[in-house]
Amino acid sequence: MKFSYYLYPPSYEDSTINIIEKNLKTLNCLLINHADDFDSFFYDKSLLGLKFKNGLSFCDIIYGKLSDKQFMQQILPKMLMKLNYCNHAYTNKSNLDTFFSESENAFWGIRFSSTELYNITCIEDYSKFRYKTIRDAINNINFKTLKDVLFKKIVFCDDVPNMLNSIGKKEFEQMIERLIALDNYNIGWTNSNFNLKEINEKTSLTVSDESDTVKNDNKLKSYRYFTLPNNLGGKYCYYHIKTGDFRLHFYPDVSSHKIYVAYIGTHLPLR
Numbered sequence: 397m398k399f400s401y402y403l404y405p406p407s408y409e410d411s412t413i414n415i416i417e418k419n420l421k422t423l424n425c426l427l428i429n430h431a432d433d434f435d436s437f438f439y440d441k442s443l444l445g446l447k448f449k450n451g452l453s454f455c456d457i458i459y460g461k462l463s464d465k466q467f468m469q470q471i472l473p474k475m476l477m478k479l480n481y482c483n484h485a486y487t488n489k490s491n492l493d494t495f496f497s498e499s500e501n502a503f504w505g506i507r508f509s510s511t512e513l514y515n516i517t518c519i520e521d522y523s524k525f526r527y528k529t530i531r532d533a534i535n536n537i538n539f540k541t542l543k544d545v546l547f548k549k550i551v552f553c554d555d556v557p558n559m560l561n562s563i564g565k566k567e568f569e570q571m572i573e574r575l576i577a578l579d580n581y582n583i584g585w586t587n588s589n590f591n592l593k594e595i596n597e598k599t600s601l602t603v604s605d606e607s608d609t610v611k612n613d614n615k616l617k618s619y620r621y622f623t624l625p626n627n628l629g630g631k632y633c634y635y636h637i638k639t640g641d642f643r644l645h646f647y648p649d650v651s652s653h654k655i656y657v658a659y660i661g662t663h664l665p666l667r
Contacts, residue, residue, distance in 0.1 A: 397530065397545050398499035401516065402486050403439040403479070405446050407505025408454060416454075417462045419506050419517070424467075424475045426519050434545050437478070437504065442485040489514060500529045531576075536561050536568055549582040550575060551656045553622060559660045563642055570639045571660060577601050578637070578646070582655045590648035592635070606634040610666070619665050620645060622658035633658040 408416060427437070446454040452461065462468040486492040489512075492501045501514065502525050508515035516522050530546045540557035543550075560568060581599050595603050610616045611634065623630050624647060633645040633656075645659040 397434060397533065397542055399435045399526065399529075400492075400496040400499040400501045401435065401437045401504045401522075402482075402492055402501070403437070403443050404503040404505040404508075405440075405443045405454075405485065407503065407507050407515075407517075408443070408446060409507075410449070411506050413457055413461050414463070415506060416457055417464065417467070420458065420462075420472065420475070421464075421467060422518055423504065424471060426522055427475060427478050430519060430522065436480055436499070438480045438482045440482045440485050531572075534572065536563075536565075547575065547579045549654050550579045551625060551654050553624060553656065553658045556657055556660055562661065567640055567642055571642065571644060574601060574637050574639055574644060575657070578644075578655060578657075582653070585648075585653050587653070589650055590635075601637055603635055603637055606636070610634075616665065616667070620659075622647075624649075624656045624658065626652075628656065631656075631658075 408419075411419075423437075431437075444453070444455040448454075448457070458468070458472060460468075462472070484495060486495065489501070489503075492503070502516050503514060504516050506517060508517070513521075513525050513528060516525055527546075530542055534542045534546060539560050543552055543557070560571070563571065577599050578601060581595055581601070592603060592605060595601060606617075606620065610620070611632075617632060617634075620632050620634055621630055622633050622645075628647075628649060631647045633647045635646055635648065637644040637646075641662060642660065643663055644657065645664070647656045647658060648654075649656060
């Protein structure tokens with residue numbers, strides 16, 4: 397899945413220089429801290445030539461009238477290099493979707509006549525658009541393709557997508573909600589050891605550890621031993637989340653502060 401965002405010229409009309417500057421700084425923050433390889437941002441000459449009531453063009457403003465001179469002279473040129481130039485002015489969503497037929501599309505700007513999800517003015521709007529679009533599309537079949545778009549810090553073992561094919565639609569939806577909650581926690585987990593009490597208190601998840609009975613039984617604990625990617629090798633994945641008759645087993649890697657999901661399926665053997 398790809399995402400295309402078009403800087404929509406009409407949304408900048410009647411805006412002050414300060415508001416334009418704030419919008420561009422927000423866009424720069426988005427590009428640096430939030431956007432990824434699935435995102436592409438576009439603009440065209442109609443934006444640069446956009447005229448304001450004071451007689452200035454958009455180009456005049458961004459290259460000479462911003463109050464933050466360091467941003468204008470040093471940061472903005474680098475930001476513009478991250479944007480793609482296109483040869484068309486897109487006047488509506490249908491027009492945008494026609495030209496960018498292989499991506500999910502949205503407008504970026506300041507003021508829009510409607511509050512559609514695809515009209516984006518801030519990082520919160522961007523996050524909502526991305527999340528809703530992917531969340532509506534993901535299923536058992538395309539999970540392997542979309543998992544890296546939806547989840548930022550969860551790493552899945554190679555067998556997990558195939559495991560998800562064996563569970564029903566209802567259970568799949570429940571499991572996705574658990575994974576989203578786990579990923580959201582993981583994004584904020586940037587230091588210290590993994591804390592079972594903390595994750596249970598700070599999220600809607602109920603995470604359990606295996607009992608000493610399991611951990612002290614060579615046969616039982618072998619069922620919880622998985623080979624993880626990124627050269628982590630074999631690890632015991634004792635932490636698990638219960639969803640109906642299914643379990644999600646994972647390993648929290650303290651060195652990278654990433655969570656590795658190793659198993660999604662029916663309850664692992666207890667005898």
